Amino acid sequence: MYSEKVMDHFANPRNVGELDDANAVGEVGNAKCGDIMKIYMKIEDNIIKEVKFKTFGCGAAVATSSMATEMVKGKTIDDALKLTNKAVMEALDGLPPAKVHCSVLAEEAINAAIFDYYKRQGIEPPVEIKCSGCCADCHKHD
Amino acid sequence: MTKSVYLDNSATTPLKKEVLDEMMPYLCEHYGNPSSIYKIGREAKAAIETARQKVATSIGADSKEIFFTGCGTEADNWAIKGIAQAKEKKGKHIITSKIEHHAVLHTLESLEKQGYEVTYLNVDEYGKISLDDLRSAIRPDTILITIMAANNEVGTIQPIAEIGAIAKEHGVLFHTDAVQAIGSMEIDVKAMNIDLLSLSAHKFGGPKGVGALYARRNVLPSVFMHGGAQERARRAGTENVASIVGLGKAIELATSNIESKTAKIRAMRDRLIKEIPEKIPYIKLNGHPTDRLPGNVNFSFNFIEGEALLLMLDLNGIAASSGSACTSGSLDPSHVLLALGLPHEIAHGSLRLSIGESNTTEDIDYVLEVLPGIVQRLRDMSPLYEKVSKEMR
Numbered sequence: 288m289y290s291e292k293v294m295d296h297f298a299n300p301r302n303v304g305e306l307d308d309a310n311a312v313g314e315v316g317n318a319k320c321g322d323i324m325k326i327y328m329k330i331e332d333n334i335i336k337e338v339k340f341k342t343f344g345c346g347a348a349v350a351t352s353s354m355a356t357e358m359v360k361g362k363t364i365d366d367a368l369k370l371t372n373k374a375v376m377e378a379l380d381g382l383p384p385a386k387v388h389c390s391v392l393a394e395e396a397i398n399a400a401i402f403d404y405y406k407r408q409g410i411e412p413p414v415e416i417k418c419s420g421c422c423a424d425c426h427k428h429d
Numbered sequence: 430m431t432k433s434v435y436l437d438n439s440a441t442t443p444l445k446k447e448v449l450d451e452m453m454p455y456l457c458e459h460y461g462n463p464s465s466i467y468k469i470g471r472e473a474k475a476a477i478e479t480a481r482q483k484v485a486t487s488i489g490a491d492s493k494e495i496f497f498t499g500c501g502t503e504a505d506n507w508a509i510k511g512i513a514q515a516k517e518k519k520g521k522h523i524i525t526s527k528i529e530h531h532a533v534l535h536t537l538e539s540l541e542k543q544g545y546e547v548t549y550l551n552v553d554e555y556g557k558i559s560l561d562d563l564r565s566a567i568r569p570d571t572i573l574i575t576i577m578a579a580n581n582e583v584g585t586i587q588p589i590a591e592i593g594a595i596a597k598e599h600g601v602l603f604h605t606d607a608v609q610a611i612g613s614m615e616i617d618v619k620a621m622n623i624d625l626l627s628l629s630a631h632k633f634g635g636p637k638g639v640g641a642l643y644a645r646r647n648v649l650p651s652v653f654m655h656g657g658a659q660e661r662a663r664r665a666g667t668e669n670v671a672s673i674v675g676l677g678k679a680i681e682l683a684t685s686n687i688e689s690k691t692a693k694i695r696a697m698r699d700r701l702i703k704e705i706p707e708k709i710p711y712i713k714l715n716g717h718p719t720d721r722l723p724g725n726v727n728f729s730f731n732f733i734e735g736e737a738l739l740l741m742l743d744l745n746g747i748a749a750s751s752g753s754a755c756t757s758g759s760l761d762p763s764h765v766l767l768a769l770g771l772p773h774e775i776a777h778g779s780l781r782l783s784i785g786e787s788n789t790t791e792d793i794d795y796v797l798e799v800l801p802g803i804v805q806r807l808r809d810m811s812p813l814y815e816k817v818s819k820e821m822r
Contacts, residue, residue, distance in 0.1 A: 297737070298744055303810050318774035318813060321734050321754045321762070325812040341812040345736035345755035349810065385755075 289346060290380035296350035301357050306340040310407060313399025316392050322348045324396040326356065330404050333364050340396070347386035354378050355393035364401055368413070370394060431746040434792045438724055438785030439581050444675070444778065445634040451678040452636065455671040462652055463668050473670045480514060480677025484641050487684035488607075489694035491616035496642045496660045497673050501608040502532035503653075504642040505575075506692075508625040509536045509666070511650020512573045513545055516602070520570025521545045524601075526558050527768040531691045532627075532763075533606055537575075550576075553798075554770050556585030565591060567599045574603045577652060579627075582752055582765040582781060583716030583724025586614060593622030597794030602648060608632055608640075612683030613691060613722050624648045628680070630672065632695065634786070635679030639672035683738050690786065691723040697784050701726045708801040711817070715766060715779060724784035729766070729775045732814040733807040738780055741803040743810040747796060752779040 289297070309327035316323040322344030329337040339358050342352040357376050359367040372390035376382050382390060405412040435443075436480050450758065455476060461469030465479055470725055478492070485492040498504045525537060527549045536668060537547045549567045550558045558576060567574075579586045589605055596603035604625035612633035625648065629640040644650060645738060650661070656665025698721075711731040730738065735753030742749050752763030754777060761767070762776035771779075782796065808814040 294740075297740060300810065305815070314812065317770075318777075319776040321773070323812050325815075341810060341815060343732065343811040343813045345753070346740045348734070398690075401583050413646060 288383050289350075290382075291352075292380045293350040293382065295345060296353040296379065297346040297387075300349055302339050302353065302360070303341070305341065306337055306339045309337075309339075309401045311402070311404035312404050313396050315395045315399050316344070318343065321345070322389065322392060323354040324348065324352050324392050326396045326400040328359075328400045328404065330364065330401075335359050335362055335364070335367055343416070344389065344392075345386070347382055347389040348392065350379055351375050351382075351389045351393035352396070355390075355397055359397055366402070367397055368401060370397055431744075432795055433760065434788075434795055435748045436782040436784060436792070436796065437748045437750050438788075439584075439632070439722075439781065439783035441631045441637065442634050442785050443787060444631075444636055445679060445682060447682065448635055448678045449674045452671040452675040455674050459670075463670060467493070473668075476670060476716065477668055480673045483677035483681045484628075485612075487680045488628075488643060489619050490643050491646065493661075493737050494643050494646055496644065496664055497676070498640045498642055498653075498664065499638060499669070501606070501627050501632070501640045504627035504629070504640045505530070505606055506536050507531040507642050507653045508627060508644070508809060509533065509575055510540065511653060512602055512604070512625070512648075513540050514651040515649065515704045515745060516572040520568070520572050522548070522568050522571045523572060524548045524550065524553060524563065524566045524574045524576075526550045526576050527542060528552050528556055528582075528765045529575070529577055529586075530581055530606055530608070533575055533577070534622045537737075538733065541580075552585075552768055555720075556580055556583050556715075556769055557717060557720070558587060558592075558594065560588065560591055563595055568594075571599070571601050574601055575606070577606040577608075578616065578791055579607075579613065579722050579768060580716070580765060581609045582763055583727045584609075584721035584767065584783075585612070585717045586720045589616075589623065590621040596624070611655075611680065612687065612723065615687055617641055618645070618815075626649070630676035630679050631729075633679055635681035636672045636675040638719065639669055639676045641676065694784050694786065694788070695723040697788060697790070698724055698726055700793055701782060701784075701796065704797055705800065708797065709804050713771075715769060715771070715774065726782040726784070728780055729771060730778045730780065730804050731775060732811045732817070733778050735762075735777055735779050737776070737807055738803065741807065744782075745799050745803065747799070750781040750783070752781070753777045 306327040311328040314325040318337045327339045338356045340352040372394040375390045459472045461473045463474040464763035482492045602624040624645045626643040631637040654665045713729045715727040735751030766776035
C-alpha cells in the first residue's frame with residue numbers, strides 16, 4: 288500500500304529529534320485523531336539552518352514529516368512557506384487516498400513553526416500562513 | 430534473512446496439510462455436481478453429507494441443522510436477517526452487544542433502516558456483557574439475542590450458556606457468532622441453548638470461502654438464496670464441494686482434544702501477557718485477564734500509533750494486527766476498544782498478537798526480543814513521549 292520511498296522515510300526517518308536552541312516550534316494534529324507532528328527549526332537570516340521533527344502517528348505521518356523537513360532544510364522562509372502537501376506527496380511517489388491528510392498535516396506543521404518564529408520575533412505573520420497549529424478536528428483534513 | 434513469525438491467527442490460519450489432502454480429490458477427480466444422480470455426482474453429495482455430520486458432531490448438533498455458507502459473514506447475515514424476516518409478526522426488537530463483529534453490527538444497522546429496533550448492550554472494562562442488563566433489555570417484542578461467543582479483537586469470552594438459559598426462559602431466540610470460538614473452547618449448542626451459530630473454516634485450519642450456519646430444528650431463518658434445491662432449498666447454488674470437505678476435516682481436527690491442544694497456545698499467551706509488561710512500561714492489557722481466547726494477546730502502548738507499530742514489526746518479519754484508526758480504514762479507532770472505555774489516543778496504540786497451533790516458543794522469544802526496541806524507537810520519535818521522558822530525567 289505504501290511506495291518504496293514512503294517505507295524508506297518511515298524505516299529511516301531523516302531529521303528525527305528535538306532542537307534545544309530552536310527559535311521556531313510548531314505542533315499540529317491531536318492525539319485523539321491519532322497523529323501529532325511537532326517541528327523544531329533554527330532560523331538565521333531568514334534561512335532554515337536546522338530542522339527536526341517528532342511525530343506520533345502512522346507510517347505515512349512519519350514519512351511525510353521526514354520528507355517535509357528534508358524539503359525545507361536550508362531553504363528561505365519564503366520558499367518553505369511555498370511547500371505544499373502535494374509536493375510532499377509527489378516527492379514520496381504518492382500516498383494512499385486515506386493518507387493524504389498526513390501530507391496536509393506536514394505542510395501545516397511547517398507553517399505552524401514559521402508562524403511561531405514570526406511571533407517570537409514580534410513580527411506580524413504574513414496572511415498566507417494558513418495554520419498556526421490550531422487544528423483540533425479529526426475530520427478537518429478530509 | 431529476516432525471521433518470519435505469524436501472529437495473526439485470529440485473522441486467518443494456514444490450511445492444515447491433512448485438510449488439503451482430504452480436499453484434493455474433490456477438485457479434479459470427484460468433480461461431479463452434487464445434484465447429479467450419476468456416480469461422481471453421488472460421490473460429491475456423499476462427501477458433503479459426511480462433512481455436514483462432522484460439523485454437527487463437533488458442536489453437538491444434528492446434521493439436518495447445519496447449512497453450508499460462503500463464509501462466517503454470510504452465516505451472520507443469514508441468521509440475523511433470516512430470523513428478523515421469519516419472526517416479524519412477533520416483533521421487531523433485537524438485542525446485541527457493542528463489541529460484535531461488523532458482520533453482525535452492520536447487518537443490524539441495515540435492519541434498523543427497515544424499522545427494526547436494536548438494543549446494543551454495554552460491556553465492562555474487560556469486554557463482558559452484564560446478564561442483568563440482558564434480562565432488563567428483553568421485551569415482549571424481542572425476537573433475537575445475538576451475542577458473540579468470543580471477541581475477535583480482545584479475546585473476551587462471553588457467558589454464552591447463561592445467555593442461552595436467559596433466552597430460553599424468555600422464549601427469545603439466541604444466535605452466537607462463534608467464528609473465533611470454534612476450536613478454542615468447548616461448544617455444545619444443546620447444552621448451551623444456542624438456537625443459531627455462525628462459524629468459518631479458515632479460522633481453524635480450513636480453507637477460506639466456506640462457513641456454516643447451525644440453526645436448531647424448527648428455528649428456520651427465511652430462505653437466503655433462491656434457486657436450486659441445495660442446502661434444503663434454503664441456500665441455493667452449487668456447493669463448494671472441496672472447501673466443504675475441508676471444513677469438515679478442519680473442524681474435526683480443531684474440536685478434538687481442545688483442552689490439551691490449547692494448553693500449549695495458552696502457555697505462550699500467558700508468557701507474552703506476563704513478560705511484555707515487564708519489558709515495556711506505559712502499557713495496558715485489553716480484554717479479560719482470564720476469560721479470554723487461549724491465543725489472544727492485546728496490549729495498548731501509550732504514546733505510539735498502531736499502524737506504525739505494525740509496519741515496524743513487519744519490517745522485522747512479525748505479522749500482527751491493530752485496532753488503530755489507520756488500520757480500521759476509518760477516522761476512529763476500533764469500536765471494540767472504545768466500548769471497553771479506552772480513550773481514543775490509547776486505542777490508537779493497540780496491538781493484537783494472536784497465537785496459533787503452528788507457533789513455537791522461539792516465535793515468542795523473538796517477539797519478546799524485538800518488541801521492546803520497536804516500541805522504544807517509536808516512542809523516541811513521539812512528541813507525546815517527550816514530556817514523560819523529560820519528567821523521568
